[in-house]
């Protein structure tokens with residue numbers, strides 16, 4: 001059965017919102033032969049870095065590849081440990097695991113579900129190479145505590161900002177708080193670059209140069225006097241680009257295209273408005289769902305600006321249905337795409353096979369029994385909102 005459009009948006013839960021500006025941007029690049037990684041990429045990187053308050057930006061194919069570039073820049077390799085949260089999309093932990101590092105899961109804060117700094121500190125060893133945090137759902141982590149721990153132990157701090165484009169902690173934008181920030185522009189994110197995309201921010205020149213180089217196969221050229229130049233296809237004149245080549249490490253092709261970057265520039269301009277729409281929806285959800293016995297609504301810390309990538313409620317034991325029954329009723333019978341953001345990574349088969357197990361992160365495991373996220377994105381209409389609120393109230 002085809003759902004009416006308003007309700008289809010609830011089931012599909014895919015918030016990409018494009019308009020005439022994106023169409024014009026795509027056409028402009030198309031008419032310039034749609035280069036791979038050219039001037040639009042550089043323009044988008046500079047604009048996004050400026051928006052976050054960092055010196056450098058490096059686009060990439062998605063946040064999964066961006067996180068891996070970040071791990072490379074941090075020097076993460078076999079035998080090293082990377083401390084991260086179990087409550088994230090698996091890409092976060094995989095970035096460290098893919099470098100051969102041991103992933104160490106710290107437990108979470110039961111209110112925000114963000115990584116708990118006290119647990120991070122307990123897990124630091126002589127082999128800890130990086131701390132990889134996630135601003136879950138768009139609510140920034142407790143950054144004062146995390147920055148202080150990273151500084152005291154001289155460990156690099158990487159922010160997974162996949163949910164947090166435009167989020168702020170004490171007036172500073174995410175992506176500028178740690179040593180490196182990684183953003184996602186997947187179709188479900190707050191802004192998107194034609195379905196996939198990522199961008200890394202940093203103000204550290206060395207980290208920047210490493211990530212830029214690995215993004216493009218660690219490719220070098222050299223001038224007639226034998227001086228090596230890293231290949232930067234965004235700015236290097238064509239004549240110099242490929243006349244002689246060398247590769248100084250084993251790198252990747254994680255490049256974004258100019259067409260994606262042109263759309264990214266337009267979407268960046270719309271980000272405040274898109275985030276404001278999510279914020280207004282979240283406010284309405286909170287108003288209309290208050291006082292339901294057994295349903296705990298999300299709390300927002302005073303010092304943060306939330307981007308509401310996800311609106312997550314806790315189904316407590318006092319609720320009329322179990323979490324599973326609630327999800328089944330909502331998703332299968334009412335076609336409202338509620339979801340689990342996320343299955344604890346240490347309990348996935350991939351990580352159990354590496355020796356991770358139940359009991360490793362007790363708070364995360366107990367919260368997993370309760371959390372359910374409701375669809376939230378800028379295309380949700382009044383009609384869809386009413387339908388969702390009415391159904392939740394009915395089930396309660």
Ligand SMILES: Cc1ncc(COP(=O)(O)O)c(C=O)c1O
Nearest residue numbers: 062063064088089091162184186
């Ligand atoms: C927290 C988090 N980190 C990383 C990623 C990976 O992003 P991408 O799909 O751009 O690779 C996601 C994707 O959903 C995510 O939610």
